Structure formats: C-alpha cells, structure tokens
Amino acid sequence: MKLFILLFLFFSTLFSQSLESLLDEYEETTKKSLTTVDEKMGHIRIYSQKEIQLMQYNKLSDILKELPLFNLNKNRFGVGNPSLAGSKTVTSGFFRFFIDDHEVSSAYSKSPFLSWGDLPLDFIDHIEIYYGESSFALANDSGIYFIRLYTKSPQKENGAKLTTNISNNASNSNGLTYASTLGNDWSYLIYLNNTKIKDDDTYKGKKLSNNSSRKYLYLDVQNDTTIINFGYSDVTKDNYMGQSKDIVPNSGEIFSKDYYVDITKYFLDDNSIKANFSIGKQLREYSETNDEKIFLVPFLFSAYQNITQANEKLEFTKTNAYISKTFQYKDNNFLAGLSLQNKSYKVKSRTIVNSNTTVDVGQFNDFDKESVRSVLFQDDYKIKDDLIFIANAKYDKYKRRGFLKDSSTNLYRIGGIYTPFENFGLKSFYTETTIPQLFSNIDFAFPMNKNLKDQKYRIFTVEGVFTTENSKFGITYDHVDIEDFIYYASVGFVNVDHTIKTDGWIFDYEYIFSDEHELKLNYYLTSLSETANNSQRGGFIKYMGRTNNLEYFTSLNYKSAFDYTNVHVSSAFDFSLGATYNISKNMSLSLKGENLLDKSTKSLNTNEITKEVFATKDYGRSVNMTLKWVF
Numbered sequence: 001m002k003l004f005i006l007l008f009l010f011f012s013t014l015f016s017q018s019l020e021s022l023l024d025e026y027e028e029t030t031k032k033s034l035t036t037v038d039e040k041m042g043h044i045r046i047y048s049q050k051e052i053q054l055m056q057y058n059k060l061s062d063i064l065k066e067l068p069l070f071n072l073n074k075n076r077f078g079v080g081n082p083s084l085a086g087s088k089t090v091t092s093g094f095f096r097f098f099i100d101d102h103e104v105s106s107a108y109s110k111s112p113f114l115s116w117g118d119l120p121l122d123f124i125d126h127i128e129i130y131y132g133e134s135s136f137a138l139a140n141d142s143g144i145y146f147i148r149l150y151t152k153s154p155q156k157e158n159g160a161k162l163t164t165n166i167s168n169n170a171s172n173s174n175g176l177t178y179a180s181t182l183g184n185d186w187s188y189l190i191y192l193n194n195t196k197i198k199d200d201d202t203y204k205g206k207k208l209s210n211n212s213s214r215k216y217l218y219l220d221v222q223n224d225t226t227i228i229n230f231g232y233s234d235v236t237k238d239n240y241m242g243q244s245k246d247i248v249p250n251s252g253e254i255f256s257k258d259y260y261v262d263i264t265k266y267f268l269d270d271n272s273i274k275a276n277f278s279i280g281k282q283l284r285e286y287s288e289t290n291d292e293k294i295f296l297v298p299f300l301f302s303a304y305q306n307i308t309q310a311n312e313k314l315e316f317t318k319t320n321a322y323i324s325k326t327f328q329y330k331d332n333n334f335l336a337g338l339s340l341q342n343k344s345y346k347v348k349s350r351t352i353v354n355s356n357t358t359v360d361v362g363q364f365n366d367f368d369k370e371s372v373r374s375v376l377f378q379d380d381y382k383i384k385d386d387l388i389f390i391a392n393a394k395y396d397k398y399k400r401r402g403f404l405k406d407s408s409t410n411l412y413r414i415g416g417i418y419t420p421f422e423n424f425g426l427k428s429f430y431t432e433t434t435i436p437q438l439f440s441n442i443d444f445a446f447p448m449n450k451n452l453k454d455q456k457y458r459i460f461t462v463e464g465v466f467t468t469e470n471s472k473f474g475i476t477y478d479h480v481d482i483e484d485f486i487y488y489a490s491v492g493f494v495n496v497d498h499t500i501k502t503d504g505w506i507f508d509y510e511y512i513f514s515d516e517h518e519l520k521l522n523y524y525l526t527s528l529s530e531t532a533n534n535s536q537r538g539g540f541i542k543y544m545g546r547t548n549n550l551e552y553f554t555s556l557n558y559k560s561a562f563d564y565t566n567v568h569v570s571s572a573f574d575f576s577l578g579a580t581y582n583i584s585k586n587m588s589l590s591l592k593g594e595n596l597l598d599k600s601t602k603s604l605n606t607n608e609i610t611k612e613v614f615a616t617k618d619y620g621r622s623v624n625m626t627l628k629w630v631f
Contacts, residue, residue: 036126036128036148036150037128038137039417039427040137040378040380040388040390040415040417041130041132041134041136041137041146042130042131042132042133042134042146042429042461043130043131043132043427043461043463043476044128044129044130045067045128045129045130045131046126046127046128046129047063047126047127047128047129048126049125049126051544052121052124052126052127053551053580054544054545054546054551054552054553054580055542055544055553055555056553056578056580056590056592056624056626057121058120058121058165058173058592058624058626059118059119059120059121059173060116060117060118060119060121060149061080061117061118062121063127064080064082064117064147065080065557065574065601065618065619066522066540066555066557067082067129068085068506068522068524068538068539069084069085069131069478069504069506069524069526070082070083070084070085070145071083071084071085071087071088071534071535071559071601072601072618073088073534073601073602073603073618074210074240074603074616074618075090075091075603076090076240076241076242076243076605077114077239077240077241077242077254078199078208078210078212078237078238078239078240078241079113079114079117080113080117080118080618081111081113082095082113082145083534084144084502084526085504085524085526085528085534085535085536085537085538086502086526086527086528086530086532086533086534086535086536087528087530087532087533087534088533088534088603088604089488090488091109091110091111091440092110092111092113093109093110093111093143093435093438093440093441093486094110094143094144094145094435095110095111095112095143095144095145095146095147096110096134096135096140096141096143096145096146096147097112097116097147097149098140098146098147098148098149099116099149099151099218099229099231100148100149100150100151100220100227100229100262101227101229101262101264101276101278102229102231102260102262102278102280103138103140103141103320104116104231104258104260104280105141106258106282106316107280107282107316107317107318107343107344107345107439108282108284108314108316108345108438108439108440109438109439109440110141110143110438114235114254114256114284115233115235115256115258115282116233116258118195118197118212118214119149119216119233120163120173120175120193120195120216121149122161122163122175122177122191122193123151123152123175123177123189123191123218124149124150124151124152125150125151125152125153126150127147127148127149127150128147128148128150129145129146129147129148130145130146130147130148131144131145131146131461131476131478132144132146132429132431132461133146133392133411133413133431133433133459134146135374135376135394135411135433136376136378136392136393136394136411136413137335137337137376137378137392138322139320139322139324139337139338139339139341139374139376139394140320141341142396142409142411142433142434142435142436143435144433144435144457144459151189151191151218151220152177152179152189153179153189154179154180154181154187154188154189154220154222155179155181155187156179157177157179157189158179158180158181158187159178159179159180159630159631160176160177160178160179160630160631161176161177161178161628161629161630161631162174162175162176162627162628162629162631163175163176163177163626163627163628163629164626164627165624165625165626165627166624166625167198167622167623167624167625168622168623168624169198169199169620169622170196170198171195171196171197171198171199171622172195172196173193173194173195173196174193174194174195175191175192175193175194175216176191176192176193177189177190177191178190182221184223185223185224186221186222186223187221187222187223188219188220188221188222189218189219189220190217190218190219190220191216191217191218191219192216192217193214193215193216193217194213194214194215195212195213195214195215195216196211196212196213196214197211197212197213197214198211199211199212199619199620201240201616201617203241203247203248203614203616206247206248207248208240208241208247208248208616209238209240210237210238210240211237211238212235212236212237212238213235213236213237214233214234214235214236215232215233215234215235216231216232216233216234217230217231217232217233218230218231218232219231225265225266225267225271226263226264226265226266227262227263227264227265228261228262228263228264229260229261229262229263230259230260230261230262231258231259231260231262232257232258232259233256233257233258233259234256234257234258235254235255235256235257235258236253236254236255237253237254238252238253238254239252239253239254239286239288241605242288242290242294243288243294243295243296243310244288244290244292244293244294244295245290245292245293245294245295245607245608245609246290246292246293246607246608246609247605247607248290248292249288249289249290249294250289250290250291251287251288251289252286252287252288252289252290253285253286253287254284254285254286255283255284255285255286256282256283256284256285257282257283257284258280258281258282258283259280259281260278260279260280260281261278261279261280262276262277262278263276263277263278264276272325272326272327273323273324273325274322274323274324274325274326275322275323276320276321276322276323277319277320277321277322278318278319278320279317279318279319279320280317280318280319281315281316281317281318282315282316283313283314283315284313284314284315284316285311285312285313285314286310286311286312286314287309287310287311287312288309288310288311289308289309290308290309291308292609293305293306293307293308293609294307294308294309294310294352295608296310296352297444297445297446297447297491297492298361298364298443298444298447298492299352299361299447300447300491300492301447301448302447303354304352304354304359304361305354306354306355307352307353307354308353308354308356309352309353310351310352310353311349311350311351311352312347312349312350312351313347313348313349313350314345314346314347314348314350315345315346315348316343316344316345316346316439317342317343317344317346318341318342318343318344319341319342320339320340320341320342321339321340321341322337322338322339322340323337323338323339324336324337324338324376325337331381331382331383332379332380332381332382333379333380333381333382334377334378334379335376335377335378335379336376336377336378337374337375337376337377338374338375338376339372339373339374339376340371340372340373340374341371341372341374342369342370342371342372343369343370343371343372343439344368344369344370345368345369345439346368347362347363347368350362350363364442364443365402365403365442365443365450366401366402366403367400367401367402367403367404367439367442368401368402368439369400369401369402370398370399370400370401370439371398371399371400372396372397372398372399373396373397373399374394374395374396374397375394375395376392376393376394376395377392377393377394378390378391378392378393379391386418386419386420387416387417387418387419388416388417388418389414389415389416390413390414390415390416390417390429391413391414391415392411392412392413392414393410393411393412393413394410394411394412395408395409395410395411396408396409396411396434398436403450403451404437404442404451405451407436407454409434409436409454410432411431411432411433411434412431412432413429413430413431413432413433414429414430415427415428415429415430416428423466423467423468424464424465424466424467425464425465426462426463426464426465427462427463427464427465428460428461428462428463429459429460429461430458430459430460431457431458431459431460431461432456432457432458432459433456433457433459434454434455434456434457435454435455435457436454436455437452437453437454437486441486441493442493444488444492444493445492445493445494446489446491446492446493446494447491447492449494452484452486452493452494452495453484453495454484455482455483455484455485455486456482456483456484457480457481457482458480458481458482459478459479459480460478460479460480461476461477461478461479462476462477463475463476463477464476470511470512470513471509471510471511471512472508472509472510473508473509473510474506474507474508474509475505475506475507475508476504476505476506476508477503477504477505477506478502478503478504479501479502479503480500480501480502480503481499481500481501482496482499482500482501482502483499484496485500490606499529500528500529500530501528501529502526502527502528502529503526503527504524504525504526504527505524505525505526506522506523506524507521507522507523507524507539508520508521508522509521509522513545516545516546516547517543517544517545517546518543518544518545519541519542519543520540520541520542520543521539521540521541522539522540522541523537523538523539524537524538524539525537531564532562532564533562533564533604534562534604535559535560535561535562535569535572535601536560536562537559537560538557538558538559538560539557539558540555540556540557540558541555541556542554542555542556543555549581549582550579550580550581550582551579551580551581551582552577552578552579552580553577553578553579554575554576554577554578555574555575555576555577556573556574556575556576557572557573557574557576558571558572558573558574559571559572559601564604564613565613566613567604567613567614567615569602569604569615570599571599572599572600572601572602573597573599574594574595574597574599574600574601575595575596575597575599576592576593576594576595576596577592577593577596578590578591578592578593579591586629586630586631587627587628587629587630588627588628589625589626589627590624590625590626590627590628591623591624591625591626592623592624592625592626593621593622593623593624594619594621594622594623594624595619595620595621595622596621597621598620598621600617600618600619600620601617601618601619602615602616602617602618603615603616603618
C-alpha cells in the first residue's frame, strides 16, 4: 500500500493539466451541458456531472438503486434488475436505456442490464431519467421509464484520464478516457474499461457465486452536424442460482457480447431534420449443470422432466432507421417522424441432457423475427407565456414471423406545463401506451398458451414544484392502470386476467447551503392492487460538499420492510460515505464506504423442489478506493 501511495505522489508531479480546474469547468458548464433536457418528455430526474463526481457514483447501478418508485434487485442469474415499487420482475421490459442517441436494450428481452447495468460512469457527462413514454419523440420501443446517459464532449475533455478503482472484496476496475480533435471540425472520444466484480452469497450454507468479468469500449466521433458512436460490452459471469431447482447449481456461466454502431445526421441550417441509423448485435451463451435438475418452463408438461444440463448459443440483431422534422407555425412547435425497426433472434445451438441423453431442442417456437413501422407526431402549443399544451400520437405496425399474429397499436398522450409564478410550476400528463410481448416472453410463456396479449397502460401524472432562492420542493403523483399485464408465474409468463392499479407519491426537497454544499431529501410511497412482493416505500437523504482540495458526501438510502407468504423482509438502510482528496492539480484519490450497516435490499426467490420462498441480499458491504489521473 505504501508503494501504491508513493507512485500516486510521484506521477502527480509529472503532468501539468489540472484535475481541479477540470472539475471547476464541469461545475461552471453544468447548466450548459444540460441543454438536452426536454421537459415535454415526462417527469425528469437529473444527475449532473457535479453530483456524479461528488457522490462518487462509480457505476450506473449506484444511481439506479436510489431511484424513487423503483426497486433494484437481483434476479436468479445475479443480474441487477429494476422493478416498479411493490413488485419484482424477472426481466424489466418497460425500461428504455440510451447511451446518447442509441437504445442499448436487448432485442430479446428489452432489458439492457446484463450487458450495461454496471457500466462505469467515467465517460458520462450527465444522466437524465424520465418517468414517461419516450417513444413519442424518439420512435424507440415503448416503455415507462426512460434512462439516458450523455457521454462527455470530446471538445471539452481534449486530453486523457485514467481511473483505477479497487475494493476490499477484490473487485477492481480500470478505465481510460482519451479525447482529441482531428481537424476540419471533427473530434473524437474513446473509452476503454476492464472490470472484475467479486460477488458471492450463500443459501443454506452453500455458496452462490456471482463473479463477473466485464470489458467496455466506446467511441464517439463527431462534428457540428454528424455523430458516429460505437459501443461494445463483453461480459463473462457466473449464473448465480440459474435455473436450478434446488437453487445451487453444480456449475454454470453466462457469456454476452453486445456491440452497436449508431449514426446521427442533422440537416438544414437550423438542424431541424434529424436522421438516425443504427445496427446492434448481441451474442449470448448460457451453460448450466445441476445434479438436482434444472427447471425449464418450455418443457414443463413434456417428457423432459429430468434435465441435468442445459447449453445454448443465441444471436440477436436489431436495426433501426429514424427520420424526424421539427417546424414552427405561429405558437405551435411540431415534431413529425417515421421509423423502421427490425429485430431477429437466431438459435445457433440449444441442447439439454435429459435422463443422461443429450437432446438438441433447437428453437422453442417459430417466432423469431419482428418488424415495427412507426409514425409519430407531437405538438406543443403555447396558449400563453406561462401555459403550454402538449399532444402526442404514435402508430406502430408490428409484422411478425411465426405463429404470433401481426398487430398494430395507437399510442396517445396529452399534457400541459403551467408556470403561473416565477417560483412555482405544474406539469401533468395522461398517457395511453402499449408494451408488446417479447421474444423472451413467448419462449418462456405458459406452454399451454403462448399467444400472449399486449400489455396496455393508462397513466396519469401530475407534478408541482416550488422554489426559493436556496431551496426546491417538489411533489409528484401518479396513477397507473394496466390491462393484460405479462407476469412470470410458476408455470411461465401469463397475462393477468384483471386490471392492475397503482398509485404513487414522490416528495423531493433540495437545499443549497452554498455553491459547494448541498442537501437532498426524497421520500416516496406507493399502493398496489395486488399482493406486494417487494418494498413499497423508500427514500434517501444525501449531503455533498467541497472545501479547498477536499470533497465529501454522505447518504442513506431506505427501502421499507414487507411480508410475502411466510417471509418477512426487514427494512433496508444503505448507509454510505466517502471523501476525495485532490493530491495535486492533476490527480485525486477517493475513498468510499458503501452499505456500511450491511442492510441492503433483498430479493425473493423460490426453491422449486421444496416450494420454499426465501430472501437473499442484493449487495454487500464494501470499501472502495479510486485514483483519477489526468494527463
């Protein structure tokens, strides 16, 4: 350790570019960097560069686990999976996740979290999280939550930064960001990262392994009118509980390679025409061996009931083309757009070992391609200076190969933004949207009824915000009705045969003591018409500040207790604190303690042999040290 510190001090004297001055620049340009915010897209929660830096949010999951009306739990494969408060889902098909203009959600399950949930934030400028239907403006897949990560500007970085993170549990992460100009107004940013995560748990004295190795590459090349992005993630991980009937598999691994190219081009002097094209591919492999049998829903009522080994290699491809035009007429701002999206799903191999016999089972069904053609329209009409009316409409036409029928959906939204006073504003939306069935839903649907219905959502939200010179107070209410909700039951995915209703409240308070010190409070609660199997209330308190060369924070994330069947899950209190010391003008050293009370959230799971429901923790206690070196 002494040698480690001496090396830090040695290198800190070699280079002259100032990390401290870069941080000051970030702070000064925070408002400018957030020009991407679109109030018309929904209810917004923003994580600025300043907050990401001071709170030491090292990876995306650090932020996701504190969001209101939201739980982040491990699924059976050890992947952090978000669910709406009060519920726990296997995979989250209603969260849309973007890196800049590109949606990185899986073509198979629409969930990005296997590949991107632990994405390091070294190269991220700021994050916008919208509660609302983003596809009205972006023609992406429909959803409820919209998470958008904006990468740092190559022009602003124009240099290199090395980030090294080590943890007391033997996890580590090393990242390099480099940005430069190419001449002729072109610039580029490249990010490389290699991460090792150690994560073990136990079930009845037996080890559950969830270790993973993750590699990331991101390249951004741009000028004033063209942006070209390339993203790549490579994940190798243990499969935790996997699909073992007795919870503890003998062995098993998951491999995922996910890469994409995304090109955005703006036309006309006012950049009012936007064209985007992207292509992405994911290669995923899964293997598991278990003497106590493997539970696979597609074979629930077949002769394959003694499966001791499963292996598969899958390939998913997604292409998207989008063009939109914005224009003004009197007090109206219009947006019109067209898009075409194609998804395909290929089984390269899928075998099981049943009663000591190897069987090539191939595809579970013939639904393996889908095309979506979309037309969208938006108008925001300024009735008067303090009142804006918003209307959206979108038509989606789904064309499918296989037994699943073609279909079409109509999505609508109306809303308004009212600011009668300088320090008071209201925002409200009513939305009708549809989330269709996925490849994964059909593969693992109840074998006797694989023809699932689309999920239909009706959402009403209203938000009020009051500000003073140093503080901000906000209240948000939402009511959601869901028809034909797709739920993973013990027999596979099924449509719930009645309307599910939820009501939620969010209370936010911020107080700025000075430019260097800030306090944030949040509390939320929700009610659910179904039996809750997850926390329904929660909140956080966090304080961040900076004094001379020292930055520091403390936070407490709370999730309420709940009872399900015969299991009581106690309240979660994730207490964390940390400090950053700027060793010199080009180097900083950070120390962060996470979940110091060792009271994390917990996830419910079921032993398929005994039918026992039990809870396991989602994450443990850790201490992390991070070096950032600008050169």
